[in-house]
Each structure stands twice: as structure tokens, then as C-alpha cells.
Amino acid sequence: xxxxxxxxxxxxxxxxxxxxxxxxxxxxxxxxxxxxxxxxxxxxxxxxxxxxxxxxxxxxxxxxxxxxxxxxxxxxxxxxxxxxxxxxxxxxxxxxxxxxxxxxxxxxxxxxxxxxxxxxxxxxxxxxxxxxxxxxxxxxxxxxxxxxxxxxxxxxxxxxxxxxxxxxxxxxxxxxxxxxxxxxxxxxxxxxxxxxxxxxxxxxxxxxxxxxxxxxxxxxxxxxxxxxxxxxxxxxxxxxxxxxxxxxxxxxxxxxxxxxxxxxxxxxxxxxxxxxxxxxxxxxxxxxxxxxxxxxxxxxxxxxxxxxxxxxxxxxxxxxxxxxxxxxxxxxxxxxxxxxxxxxxxxxxxxxxxxxxxxxxxxxxxxxxxxxxxxxxxxxxxxxxxxxxxxxxxxxxxxxxxxxxxxxxxxxxxxxxxxxxxxxxxxxxxxxxxxxxxxxxxxxxxxxxxxxxxxxxxxxxxxxxxxxxxxxxxxxxxxxxxxxxxxxxxxxxxxxxxxxxxxxxxxxxxxxxxxxxxxxxxxxxxxxxxxxxxxxxxxxxxxxxxxxxxxxxxxxxxxxxxxxxxxxxxxxxxx
Amino acid sequence: xxxxxxxxxxxxxxxxxxxxxxxxxxxxxxxxxxxxxxxxxxxxxxxxxxxxxxxxxxxxxxxxxxxxxxxxxxxxxxxxxxxxxxxxxxxxxxxxxxxxxxxxxxxxxxxxxxxxxxxxxxxxxxxxxxxxxxxxxxxxxxxxxxxxxxxxxxxxxxxxxxxxxxxxxxxxxxxxxxxxxxxxxxxxxxxxxx
Numbered sequence: 187x188x189x190x191x192x193x194x195x196x197x198x199x200x201x202x203x204x205x206x207x208x209x210x211x212x213x214x215x216x217x218x219x220x221x222x223x224x225x226x227x228x229x230x231x232x233x234x235x236x237x238x239x240x241x242x243x244x245x246x247x248x249x250x251x252x253x254x255x256x257x258x259x260x261x262x263x264x265x266x267x268x269x270x271x272x273x274x275x276x277x278x279x280x281x282x283x284x285x286x287x288x289x290x291x292x293x294x295x296x297x298x299x300x301x302x303x304x305x306x307x308x309x310x311x312x313x314x315x316x317x318x319x320x321x322x323x324x325x326x327x328x329x330x331x332x333x334x335x336x337x338x339x340x341x342x343x344x345x346x347x348x349x350x351x352x353x354x355x356x357x358x359x360x361x362x363x364x365x366x367x368x369x370x371x372x373x374x375x376x377x378x379x380x381x382x383x384x385x386x387x388x389x390x391x392x393x394x395x396x397x398x399x400x401x402x403x404x405x406x407x408x409x410x411x412x413x414x415x416x417x418x419x420x421x422x423x424x425x426x427x428x429x430x431x432x433x434x435x436x437x438x439x440x441x442x443x444x445x446x447x448x449x450x451x452x453x454x455x456x457x458x459x460x461x462x463x464x465x466x467x468x469x470x471x472x473x474x475x476x477x478x479x480x481x482x483x484x485x486x487x488x489x490x491x492x493x494x495x496x497x498x499x500x501x502x503x504x505x506x507x508x509x510x511x512x513x514x515x516x517x518x519x520x521x522x523x524x525x526x527x528x529x530x531x532x533x534x535x536x537x538x539x540x541x542x543x544x545x546x547x548x549x550x551x552x553x554x555x556x557x558x559x560x561x562x563x564x565x566x567x568x569x570x571x572x573x574x575x576x577x578x579x580x581x582x583x584x585x586x587x588x589x590x591x592x593x594x595x596x597x598x599x600x601x602x603x604x605x606x607x608x609x610x611x612x613x614x615x616x617x618x619x620x621x622x623x624x625x626x627x628x629x630x631x632x633x634x635x636x637x638x639x640x641x642x643x644x645x646x647x648x649x650x651x652x653x654x655x656x657x658x659x660x661x662x663x664x665x666x667x668x669x670x671x672x673x674x675x676x677x678x679x680x681x682x683x684x685x686x687x688x689x690x691x692x693x694x695x696x697x698x699x700x701x702x703x704x705x706x707x708x709x710x711x712x713x714x715x716x717x718x719x720x721x722x723x724x725x726x727x728x729x730x731x732x733x734x735x736x737x738x739x740x741x742x743x744x745x746x747x748x749x750x751x752x753x754x755x756x757x758x759x760x761x
Numbered sequence: 762x763x764x765x766x767x768x769x770x771x772x773x774x775x776x777x778x779x780x781x782x783x784x785x786x787x788x789x790x791x792x793x794x795x796x797x798x799x800x801x802x803x804x805x806x807x808x809x810x811x812x813x814x815x816x817x818x819x820x821x822x823x824x825x826x827x828x829x830x831x832x833x834x835x836x837x838x839x840x841x842x843x844x845x846x847x848x849x850x851x852x853x854x855x856x857x858x859x860x861x862x863x864x865x866x867x868x869x870x871x872x873x874x875x876x877x878x879x880x881x882x883x884x885x886x887x888x889x890x891x892x893x894x895x896x897x898x899x900x901x902x903x904x905x906x907x908x909x910x911x912x913x914x915x916x917x918x919x920x921x922x923x924x925x926x927x928x929x930x931x932x933x934x935x936x937x938x939x940x941x942x943x944x945x946x947x948x949x950x951x952x953x954x955x
Contacts, residue, residue: 307860308767308824308859308860309764309766309767310766310767310770310771311766331825331859334822334825334859335825335859337825338822338825338826349858351858351859351860352858352860353852353858353860353861353865354858355858
């Protein structure tokens with residue numbers, strides 16, 4: 187790990203030196219040099235630096251001024267690759283014209299040196315040259331009119347692209363002129379304008395999203411390559427970058443969306459419904475029996491027998507229902523009633539597993555404190571000094587419990603009829619389901635055993651017994667990690683990977699847990715592509731804490747960090 | 762705040778070349794924010810010979826926001842609502858530029874009369890007719906021009922004559938026509954139902 191570290195630093199400084207060159211335009215080079223995290227936090231303070239970094243690169247490549255580069259990037263939604271490929275394919279004139287940039291390099295710089303009196307075509311007044319401004323497109327109007335125009339456009343929410351006032355002129359106004367002129371009359375509106383431009387980097391950019399924390403932490407997260415990933419913001423919130431809800435892999439985003447909706451609609455009532463109601467054989471709505479005999483009628487008009495759930499006529503006595511005998515077998519009705527019942531039971535099965543693991547997950551979170559206590563007692567009383575296996579085991583437990591938790595909604599949709607009815611034959615489905623459930627079961631067993639060992643009162647045991655527990659916890663951690671990885675592999679390759687009709691993409695499995703977005707402190711010479719996002723101050727911080735993981739650096743105060751790389755200690759022990 | 766000095770200048774400019782353009786803009790009251798525009802129907806179109814009136818309202822930020830322009834004379838045209846007179850024209854919406862004036866805006870409206878854009882319609886019924894049965898469209902447009910865009914009393918007399926020929930008593934025809942603002946069809950409808 188230490189070796190990797192210094193090479194990181196080396197790369198960083200070399201990047202700095204070649205900042206204005208094009209040598210490091212090849213992301214491939216950087217990727218191979220280190221496995222830096224692919225997600226970053228952009229704080230309010232670093233947003234400017236971040237944006238400037240991208241601007242600078244485009245300005246360098248195309249030798250442009252800043253506001254032109256910004257106009258281009260906003261037009262291309264901050265996708266620098268796309269912009270450069272259009273430049274390569276269609277050339278500069280097309281690129282510029284498309285984004286409303288006048289193709290001038292020399293013109294426009296002599297704006298103030300024009301005649302001393304200008305006629306403004308907007309207010310139809312004559313003004314002195316110093317009171318007028320000429321844009322890059324060559325159109326000149328008086329400052330008052332420009333200012334009015336900018337104010338109207340900013341208030342209309344069009345800050346990102348304010349066009350020149352001349353009719354049919356497609357040129358985008360120089361944002362520094364906009365800001366300067368507006369500031370003279372409405373400083374607060376100028377602030378707003380500057381902020382709009384700044385935030386365009388987040389709002390118009392598909393690789394950058396605001397952290398969904400509420401109340402908002404003010405951060406945004408930037409991913410380098412894969413938008414289907416899970417991240418942790420520096421505020422501590424973990425979320426799915428793609429759909430911005432909680433991290434839910436191995437569930438796909440659409441599965442998770444369906445599941446949360448279903449749970450909202452049903453979970454509270456499901457229990458009551460199954461105890462107190464029976465599905466109507468006609469409309470399958472649950473019907474409550476509110477007294478009377480065994481003849482029940484649904485609001486849809488269908489009468490049915492409470493005992494067997496079968497459809498009946500409406501005439502009845504206390505002991506019998508006309509035209510109905512529970513003994514008589516009616517295949518059709520039975521099938522329908524069965525289906526409704528089966529659907530509900532199916533949902534309940536998955537929901538109760540999901541809920542069960544969710545509860546365990548919450549309870550195990552409390553384990554943090556008790557275990558911390560036990561560790562400190564043991565550290566004082568025992569000759570054994572290293573208790574990192576306990577915390578590592580605990581992280582492994584949290585992480586794998588999370589995987590197991592979300593594997594139930596996944597299975598509900600994967601093997602249900604709602605999403606993939608036509609994707610596979612019944613036999614195929616059954617086969618795949620067995621395969622998956624076997625894996626799920628193994629994972630479940632291994633997690634429960636891990637949980638059991640971690641709950642042992644090892645602070646009261648003698649050393650031999652502690653060593654024994656230690657071996658088991660380490661063993662189980664490795665097995666559990668393996669099982670999780672296998673489950674993801676199975677889902678990605680055999681289940682979701684084989685879909686013909688729809689695409690469901692899940693975030694990849696990370697043994698270390700959800701990646702915490704790295705933080706850029708503040709530096710104008712930000713590197714935007716590639717992976718060298720670290721500043722030396724970041725590293726020194728990591729060095730100080732004596733921790734080999736860059737991710738851990740910021741969380742020293744937290745003893746238990748879900749994202750601490752477990753494999754460091756996992757692997758120490760013989761694997 | 763509307764730039765009234767500019768509006769003043771625009772009005773003067775309009776008066777200067779009224780001979781050439783035929784486009785007239787006059788204030789509605791003493792407030793310059795409400796104006797009435799008049800454009801002649803372009804020659805060689807079904808609107809030829811008609812004089813069309815438009816209601817113009819200037820927004821507070823004029824000329825940095827487009828004027829609101831609407832026909833008050835009924836027009837049969839795919840880009841103009843036959844009900845409300847609303848106009849579908851880009852320069853009156855997002856393509857407005859402060860460098861445009863009321864006169865240039867009205868000239869564009871006039872150009873729209875010569876060159877309809879049935880693929881971007883305001884009035885779907887008219888646009889459909891334009892596509893499916895162009896001749897009927899031309900006839901209807903011409904008829905509407907005759908009926909609504911000609912201020913001469915001859916137009917009204919013709920309508921009265923027509924309705925009287927259908928068998929309605931003249932005084933009632935006159936009062937009904939007046940009540941519906943000269944709309945022959947509406948008058949007929951009203952006469953039939955009463």
C-alpha cells in the first residue's frame with residue numbers, strides 16, 4: 187500500500203507540471219497507474235476550481251477565451267469528450283456556430299476603441315462610446331439596454347445562454363460582461379447569475395449530481411466513468427448515483443423503485459389483510475368478513491363462501507349456501523382465488539425476509555458500541571493486542587447483511603411475473619430461482635454464523651478461546667465476502683445479463699463497501715479526467731493518521747467505518 | 762418600466778413610412794402600453810383587400826420582452842386562432858429580439874399571412890383544411906376577409922341582403938348582425954334559433 191502511495195504522489199506532481207500540455211489527455215495512462223477512487227465530492231468551495239479545471243483544458247485545446255469555452259461546454263453539457271469528438275469530426279466552424287460562438291479570434295478586442303458616439307438601436311438614442319459595449323459578434327448597444335436585456339433574461343432563467351440583442355444573432359453574450367454590467371445595477375442578481383453559471387456544472391452534467399441529503403449538505407458528487415455506482419458523500423450519506431435513492435444493489439434501480447412503492451402501499455396492511463380477509467374470487471380484492479354467516483359478498487357484487495373462498499349464489503340459510511357445496515371441486519374459480527392468494531403470499535414471503543434482515547441490520551448497528559466496549563476491555567486485560575479482526579468482522583457483517591437484505595426484493599422481481607414474464611420459460615425460471623436461492627441460503631447461513639460469533643462475550647473468555655473465535659470470524663468474513671461476490675456475479679452474468687427485453691444495470695460489488703467519494707480540497711490546477719484527484723494535503727493527512735487507506739483519512743474520529751478496506755486484515759490471516 | 766421614449770419614436774417612425782408599408786400603429790388611450798395596429802392584407806393572397814386590426818399590449822420590460830399581439834379582426838389562417846385571434850409566430854415568442862420594433866413585428870405578421878406554416882399550426886381545424894382541401898381553405902379565408910376585414914358598408918349590406926333573401930325580416934337581420942359584430946354565420950345561427 188505504501189508503494190502505491192508514493193507512486194500516486196509522483197503522478198500527481200507530474201500532472202501538475204504538464205497541466206498546460208496535452209500529454210495527459212489519454213485517460214488510459216492514468217488509469218493504469220493507480221486505482222484511485224472514481225468518485226469525488228465537489229464542495230461548494232471547490233466547485234469553482236473544478237469548473238475552472240475543465241474550462242482551462244478546453245481553452246488550451248481549442249485556444250479559446252474562457253466565456254467561449256464555457257458556452258461550448260454548457261452547450262455540450264460539460265461532456266468534454268463529446269465536445270472534442272465533434273471538434274475532430276466536424277471542425278471548428280461547425281462546433282462554434284452550433285454553440286453560438288462567433289468564430290473570431292482577433293475581432294472584438296478593440297471594442298472600446300470605436301467611434302466616440304454610438305447610436306443604440308434599442309433605445310434609439312445616441313450614447314458616447316464609453317457608454318456602449320460591443321460583443322464578440324460585432325453588435326454594439328448601449329450599456330443601459332444591455333443591462334436591461336440581461337436582467338430580463340436572468341429573471342427568465344436563461345442565464346446559461348443569453349443571446350445577443352440583435353435580431354437573428356445567435357451569439358452567446360460574454361458572461362464576464364453580463365456579470366459586470368448587471369452588478370452595477372443589481373449586485374444580488376449578478377450573484378445569482380454567477381451562481382447559475384457555476385451550478386450549471388452540476389445541473390447540466392450527467393456525470394455530476396447533487397448529494398440527495400436532506401437537509402442538503404451542499405455537496406455534489408462527480409463520477410468518472412460509470413454512472414451506475416453507489417457512493418458515499420463526505421456528509422456520510424450513501425446513495426445510488428443513478429437514481430439518487432438509498433444504495434440498493436443488487437436490486438436494479440427500477441426494481442427498487444417498484445419495491446419501495448409496493449412497500450409503501452402494502453406493508454402496513456399486508457399483515458392485517460392476510461389475517462382478516464380473503465380475496466374475492468372475481469376481482470381478487472381482499473374482503474373482510476364483518477359478521478353474519480359464511481356467505482360474504484364483495485363490493486364488486488360477487489358472493490362467495492368464507493370457508494372455501496369459492497364463488498357462490500346469494501341465497502343462504504344459517505347452515506348452507508344455495509347452489510354451493512365446499513366439497514365440490516371447481517377448478518377455474520379455485521385457480522383464480524389461488525392466484526390472488528399466491529401473489530399476496532409471495533409478496534409477504536419476500537417482504538418478511540427483507541424486513542427481517544432490515545431489522546437485524548439495525549440491531550447490529552447497535553453492536554458497534556457494545557463491541558467497542560468489549561474490545562477496549564480485552565485490550566486492557568489480555569496480552570493479545572490486535573483486535574482489528576473484531577471490527578473487520580463487524581464491517582463484513584454490515585456489508586453482507588446489506589447485500590442479503592436487498593437480494594430479497596431483487597428475487598421478488600427477478601422471478602416474479604411483473605417485470606420478466608416473457609423473458610424466460612417457467613422451467614428456466616425455476617432453474618434459475620433454485621440456483622439463486624441456494625446462493626442466498628449459503629450467504630444467509632454464513633452471515634448468521636458471523637453474527638453469532640461477533641456477539642460472543644469474548645472479553646470474558648480466556649486467550650485460547652478468543653483465538654478460536656478470532657479464527658472463525660476471519661474465516662467467515664472471507665467466506666461471506668466470497669459469497670457476496672458470487673451472488674453479484676450470478677446476478678450480473680446469469681440473471682440480469684441474460685435479459686433480452688429490458689436492461690437492468692446494478693452497481694458493481696465492492697468488497698470494501700460503498701466507495702466514499704474522495705475530496706478535492708481546493709486547488710485551481712485541478713485535474714479533471716484521469717484518476718489523480720488528490721492533493722498533497724490530502725495525502726499528508728492520510729499519512730498523519732498512519733492509515734494506509736486514503737478513504738479512512740477523514741474518518742479517524744469514527745472508530746467503525748463501514749468503508750474501511752477489510753481485505754487488509756482479512757488477508758493478513760492466511761488468505 | 763416600459764421605455765416610453767422608444768415607443769414614441771417607434772410611432773413616429775411608423776407614421777413616416779405609412780405610405781410604403783401601410784402599417785399603422787396608434788395608441789388606444791393616453792397610456793402607451795395599449796396600442797392598436799392595422800395591417801393591409803397582402804396582395805395576391807385570400808386576405809387581399811382586407812384591413813386587419815390587432816390589439817397590442819406592451820409588457821413592462823418592453824422592448825426586452827416581446828409585445829403581446831393578437832388579431833381583433835377574425836382571420837381564417839392556420840397560424841392564427843379563428844376563435845381568439847392569437848398568433849403563432851416565433852418572433853413574438855422566444856425569437857423576439859429587442860432590436861425588433863412594433864413595425865417590424867407587424868411586418869412579420871403580414872408576411873405570415875402570405876406564407877402560412879400549416880405544419881406548426883395555431884388552429885388545428887384550419888391547418889387540417891389547408892392540407893386536405895386547399896381550395897376550400899382559400900375560399901373560406903377569402904370569405905372571412907370579405908365578411909370581417911372589410912370596413913366598407915357594402916360588406917354589411919351584402920350580408921343583410923343575403924339573410925333577407927333567406928326569409929328573415931330586415932330589421933331583425935340588422936339588429937342581429939350588429940349584436941354578433943357582423944359575423945354572418947353567428948347571425949344566421951341566432952336567427953334560426955330564435
